[in-house]
Amino acid sequence: MPIEAPDLSLAALAPLLFVFGAACIGVLVEAFGPRDSRHPVQVAVALVGTVGGLVATLLLAGTREVTAGGALAVDGAGLFLQATIAGLGALSLLLFAERNLDPARSAFVVSAAVPAGSVRDRELLTVQRVQTEVYPLATFAIGGMMLFVTANDLLIMFVALEVLSLPLYLISGLARRRRLLSQEAAVKYFLLGSFASAFFLYGLALVYGATGSVQLGAVREAVAAGETDTLLVLGLALLIVGLLFKASVAPFHTWTPDVYQGAPTPVTAFMAACTKVAAFGAILRLLYVAFGTEEWTWRPLVYGVAIVSMVVGAVLGLTQTDLKRMLAYSSVAHAGFLLTGVLGFPGSGDPAGTGLPAVMFYLLAYGLTTLGAFAVLTLVRSGDGEATHLSQWAGLSQRSPLTAAVMSLFLLALAGIPLTSGFTGKFAVFRAAIEDGAWPLALVALLASAVAAFFYLRVIVLMYFSEPAADGPTVGVPGLPTTIVLAVTAAATLVLGVVPGAVLGLADRAAIFVG
């Protein structure tokens, strides 16, 4: 039987084309470019692609369109999240490109194929070359994330999930220092990640069997028409499990601390900021568009998982002595706060649900703050590597008042103190949950925030009120890329806390799903 070509709106796809185009050019540069000039060229290509993607999403603002044969929904919420991912992705790429902090001028390995600890590896340790494949790989991951949040079809969602995951598995194993930790992180992330995507895929197959289609709109119609059957509920549960894994929501978070600690810090920053946005974008679209009429089926699940995630993140965060692991548990707790907002669904009973814009704003605010916090971690170094142990940060304010002040700002924002973006975000998601009648959840969230605030403030106390150790870490002078990242994220954290009105309004206007 003949297969008709789907209608394709190239304009609506422009952001994706930009990013994927840059990634493909990056691969060609890797193949044909002379080795010495590859690094600056790769950085430029990746940045042009992601910034181009960001500009394209901004130009598309106001588009509401389902295109590519119903596979992609370019709508307000999709574009807002795409812009968030492209912007945070460009900032992460700047962190990747930092050349001033490490004595060997990059956080990435010279040659990933050389076994760690071998003679050849020691020879290469001081060589200033870099495995420049990280730039096209990261660009592919950004493209996959942008596809993920606009996918209007479970199959495309699965393909996008893999396009964003596979490069991430690789680049988390490319650290220059502590290569064993980095490789171990990559193996763990890969095995658990592919396990989770198999669950997503089985869920897809069951939903297809129950409804006869994998397009979100068609699924919604089939769900609304028929009764809830076991196959469909099972499929929905498996799909959600696959997505919650990516969003590092407890109890599917076990990979998060290990991978965040082992991966190179710029990659950790990238994962913490962008993957979270992408995963929650997909969760929102799946639950609101395809299963919006089934709210009472998924609501108890999301409710329970949100509580578990907040409690696990806050309590286990208390026991950490490594800053990267602490921020990983903080990311688990924040995933719980975000799920609180997901419950503020504008269902049939309460058309004024404010969950979607609240979660969108929270993702932007949290992404910028956590990216900044990890950027500060790259500055504090002892020996050749980064000083991530908590005790090494004692008295940091005396060594570098500015670094300590910036880090304190980010930690206060993560804790949700007023006048920072974290407070605005938390206020928005808790309000959405309360308006939807989920006040017990909001109460748990407040208690978890209080517990989590303790471990953020402990770092600040340590930096300001402890004597520095004699052989403490040094604070590196960042080059232009990291300086830009720190300035942008710190400014955004303050602005979104003091005058959030404009961005909140933008999120409100953009909070529309079509499809």
Added chain:
Amino acid sequence: MTLTHYLVLAAILFTIGAVGVLVRRNAIVVFMCVELMLNSVNLTLVTFARATGTIDGQIMAFFVMVVAAAEVVVGLAIIMSIYRTRRSASVDDANLLKY
């Protein structure tokens, strides 16, 4: 053999794969169990395509195969790199990151 038999077979294969991921210790075997899970999904998709009388399920099975192939490339590269360093592909030996 009705279509239900195929679905039950696929569910059993998926379960064997999932249990294998949880109990086996060699990274390569764990990875093969993941592949078993993906292939059981292919069987499910093709069966449902037959049951609903559409070809979507068969097309999706092709997508899954391509993605699985890409996953093999990335996965084996990562497992190779850690094997060459440690001379072991056991997931129990990789234990530097914990708590």
